[in-house]
Amino acid sequence: MRALVSVKSATGLGLYWCAMRDGQLTGPLPTASSWHGSRPLGADGFLAVDVETANTNPSSICQIAVVRFERGAAVDIWHSFIDPGEPFAALNIALHGIDETAVANAPDFPQIIEALSERLSGNVVATHMPFDRIAVQSALAKHCAAPFQCSWLDTASVARRAWPRFAKRGYGLKSLAAWCSIDLRHHDAVEDARAAGLIFAKAMADTGTNVGEWTAELSQTKTSESRVRLAERDR
DSSP states (O other): OEEEEEEEEETTEEEEEEEEEEEEESSSSOTTTTTSSOOOTTTEHHHEEEEEEESSSSEEEEEEEEEEEEEEEEEEEEEEEEEESSOOOHHHHHOOOTTTTTTTTTTTTHHHHHHHHHHHHTTTESSTTHHHHHHHHHHHHTOOOOOOOOEEHHHHHHHHHHHHGSSOOOOSHHHHHHHTTTOOOOOOOOHHHHHHHHHHHHHHHHHOOHHHHHHHHHHHHHHHHHHHHHHHTTT
């Protein structure tokens, strides 16, 4: 059988699928670098990312998770609590349960940029709604770091196109997870990233459309919408 084993490092807490027998590891404990490791993502692979924030400032990330998907299944998870260096708002604490105490010994965002770049660069990165992408980009800009060279994909946009019933409403993460029979503890970065990835995987299976095709379709749609807005502005 396989089980999730946590490996703590200076750049966060990695969760790794390890072979186990009778409650014991059958191989060596993975190192903190083995998540990104030796195997690049194939054509059917992608990453799912989710963040939680300390307050209404998108750059105030206090938790981030990256879940690696291959052939429709989550195969590796990496996450970290982050010291945002900003006050925690009561509303945000009520949503995710993370406060100053939880991040007291956590790295700040600059300390995990390299770890994130190793994982995200060159890959398709799925988030549910634009907020998580905006939060990561805002945190990078706040610390004068270059944007990651990855292809961002919005799983809410995928769901709206894949399933007509969600074209106009009901495409929030919690609603879609329930419809897809995905267990979800909402507002936890690991749980939300995993759910977003599973929703995308189901959409691909149901439509027969792969990662590259969905990325191209959403990119074309975004370009067309931008042209329409520019044309309307110039009237």
